[in-house]
Amino acid sequence: MTAPTTALAGTGVVTSSTVHANLTAASLYDHALRRGEGRLSADGAFIAVTGVHTGRSVQDKFVVDDPEVHDKIWWGKINQPMAPEKFRGLSAKVQAWLGARPVLFTQDLYAGADPAHRIRVRLVTTNAWHALFARNMFIRPERAELDGFVPDFTILHAPEYEADPVADGCRSSTCIALSFAAKTILIAGTSYAGEIKKSIFTVMNWLLPERGVLPMHCSANRGKAGDTALFFGLSGTGKTTLSSDPERQLIGDDEHGWSQTGVFNFEGGCYAKVIRLSREAEPQIWDASHRFGAVLENVVADPLGNLDLEDAALTENTRSCYPLEFIPNIVPDGVAGLPKNVVMLTADAFGVLPPIAKLSPAQAMYHFLSGYTARVAGTEKGLGREPQATFSTCFGAPFLPRHPEVYGRMLAERIARDGADCWLVNTGWTGGAFGTGKRMSIQHTRALLRAALDGSLAKAEYVTDPFFGLAIPKSLPGVPAEVLNPRETWADKAAYDRTAKELVARFEKNFESFAGAVGDDVKAAAIRAAA
Known part of the structure; x- marks a missing residue:
C-alpha cells in the first residue's frame, strides 16, 4: 500500500x-x-466476466x-x-x-x-x-x-x-x-477492459503526428534477417495470429509507431481474440492464455476451470490479455528497424477478394484510406453474429482523433521514403460469401505471407483481377492455384461476378468521402466499375 x-x-x-x-x-x-472479481482457470489464468459490455x-x-x-x-x-x-x-x-x-x-x-x-x-x-x-x-x-x-x-x-x-x-x-x-x-x-487500452491508443494517435511519427493500428514482427513487417487490420482480421509466427520475432500485436529510425511498439502486452482458438494453428497464443498471469475476458470455463474456447455464450469477443514475454520469440525492447513489408489485412465477408495481392504505392494509399473489412461479431456492442462489411479508414477509424488524411499522407511519405513492399491479404471468406463460403485457410495465408516476407512472392508472375485491379500471383508452391484466384473457388461464377460488382460499388461510394484529399495517382488506383 x-x-x-x-x-x-x-x-x-x-x-x-x-x-x-x-x-x-x-x-x-x-x-x-x-x-x-473473478476466478481461476485450471491453468492459473484469471477469468473475468464484464457483464453487459463485452466490447467497445x-x-x-x-x-x-x-x-x-x-x-x-x-x-x-x-x-x-x-x-x-x-x-x-x-x-x-x-x-x-x-x-x-x-x-x-x-x-x-x-x-x-x-x-x-x-x-x-x-x-x-x-x-x-x-x-x-x-x-x-x-x-x-x-x-x-x-x-x-x-x-x-x-x-x-x-x-x-x-x-x-x-x-x-x-x-x-x-x-x-x-x-x-x-x-x-x-x-x-x-x-470491458479494452476501453483502457484503446483510450491510450487514441492519445498516441493524437500526440505522435506532431512529432513526425506515424501511429498505426497494426501488429509487427521481425525476420531472422532483421527485416520488419507491419500487419494492418481491424479486430478479427488476424493481426495477432499472423504476427505471432514462430519463425519471426514478435514486436507487438496491435499498436505501433513508424519513426524516422524504425518501428516501435506502444504496448507491453497482447490482447488476443480467443474464440475458437486452435492449439495447432496458434500455439503461441494458446500457451500464453493457459498460464498464470493471463487475464481472460468472458471466456467460458467449466466448474473445474477448464476453458471452452468454442463457447460464445457470453460473446464472440472473448479475449486474452498477457504480457509480451509470454510469447517465446519476441523483440525484447519492442523496437526494430524500418519496415520492408506492409501488409493490409481484410476479412472480406463477400468472399470475392484474393487471398493475397501485391499493391503499388498508390494502391496501398487507397486501401489504407479505404480500410475495408468486415466487423466481426462481438468486437463492438450491438453487433450480431453475422459479420458486417464496413470501411474503417486507416484500419482504425474508431481511434483516430485527427482527420484520416493526416495519417494517410504520413503513410504514403514513409512508404516512398523507406521503399517498403505492400500487400493486401484477405483473411475472410472464399468460395462464397459469409454463410455459403468458408473462412480462408490459415495454413494457406501463412504460406502466402512467408513468401511475401522472404521476397520470393515479389518475383512471381502476376495476373490482374478485372474487378478490383489487383495483381494476383498465378502460382505458389504449397498453395493450390485455384485458391489464389477467388473466382475459381466459387461454384457459381455468375454469382461471383454479381457479388464482386456489388463490392466494387461499395468501394466507389466510400471513395467519395476522401477523393478530394488525395493525388491523381491514388485516384487512378481507385477501384471503380468497368465502363
Whole structure:
C-alpha cells in the first residue's frame, strides 16, 4: 500500500481509503480473488466476466471540445464533442466517486517502447483485475523509475459509476470521455477492459503526428534477417495470429509507431481474440492464455476451470490479455528497424477478394484510406453474429482523433521514403460469401505471407483481377492455384461476378468521402466499375 497523496498525485482523486499502488501480478491476483472479481482457470489464468459490455461502446465515446484542439479534431460519429464544462462536471463526480470507494488500485505505466516517444500513464481503478489488465497491456517501468513518477495522462476508471446523460452531456450511463487539454480520460459504466487500452491508443494517435511519427493500428514482427513487417487490420482480421509466427520475432500485436529510425511498439502486452482458438494453428497464443498471469475476458470455463474456447455464450469477443514475454520469440525492447513489408489485412465477408495481392504505392494509399473489412461479431456492442462489411479508414477509424488524411499522407511519405513492399491479404471468406463460403485457410495465408516476407512472392508472375485491379500471383508452391484466384473457388461464377460488382460499388461510394484529399495517382488506383 502507498500513501494516497503519492499514489493519486495529479489525478484529482482525494481519499482516506486504502490505495494499492503498482502491485505485482501475484498481489493483484490475491486481491481480485479475495474480492470475488473473478476466478481461476485450471491453468492459473484469471477469468473475468464484464457483464453487459463485452466490447467497445463506440456510441459512448466523446472528445472534449477544448478551444486549443477544436480545429484539429476529426469531429463526427467517431469523435463526438463534449462541452468542456460538462467534462469538468463529470470529472469532479467521478473523482468524488472514486475517492469514496473503500479500496483503489493504481498502476504507473508507459505507452511507447521508444524512450524518445513514450508517455507516462497513471490508471486509477476500483478493481484489481483491471489493474492487472493494464499492467499486462502497457509497458512496466523498472522499480527505480517509479520514484517520482509524474503521469502525462491519467485514466480515471470507474466501471460501476453511472453517468447522467442529461447532466453530463453524454448518451447513456456509459461514458468514455477524453480531454487532451486536461490530459485525462474518464471511463464510466463499463467493465470491458479494452476501453483502457484503446483510450491510450487514441492519445498516441493524437500526440505522435506532431512529432513526425506515424501511429498505426497494426501488429509487427521481425525476420531472422532483421527485416520488419507491419500487419494492418481491424479486430478479427488476424493481426495477432499472423504476427505471432514462430519463425519471426514478435514486436507487438496491435499498436505501433513508424519513426524516422524504425518501428516501435506502444504496448507491453497482447490482447488476443480467443474464440475458437486452435492449439495447432496458434500455439503461441494458446500457451500464453493457459498460464498464470493471463487475464481472460468472458471466456467460458467449466466448474473445474477448464476453458471452452468454442463457447460464445457470453460473446464472440472473448479475449486474452498477457504480457509480451509470454510469447517465446519476441523483440525484447519492442523496437526494430524500418519496415520492408506492409501488409493490409481484410476479412472480406463477400468472399470475392484474393487471398493475397501485391499493391503499388498508390494502391496501398487507397486501401489504407479505404480500410475495408468486415466487423466481426462481438468486437463492438450491438453487433450480431453475422459479420458486417464496413470501411474503417486507416484500419482504425474508431481511434483516430485527427482527420484520416493526416495519417494517410504520413503513410504514403514513409512508404516512398523507406521503399517498403505492400500487400493486401484477405483473411475472410472464399468460395462464397459469409454463410455459403468458408473462412480462408490459415495454413494457406501463412504460406502466402512467408513468401511475401522472404521476397520470393515479389518475383512471381502476376495476373490482374478485372474487378478490383489487383495483381494476383498465378502460382505458389504449397498453395493450390485455384485458391489464389477467388473466382475459381466459387461454384457459381455468375454469382461471383454479381457479388464482386456489388463490392466494387461499395468501394466507389466510400471513395467519395476522401477523393478530394488525395493525388491523381491514388485516384487512378481507385477501384471503380468497368465502363
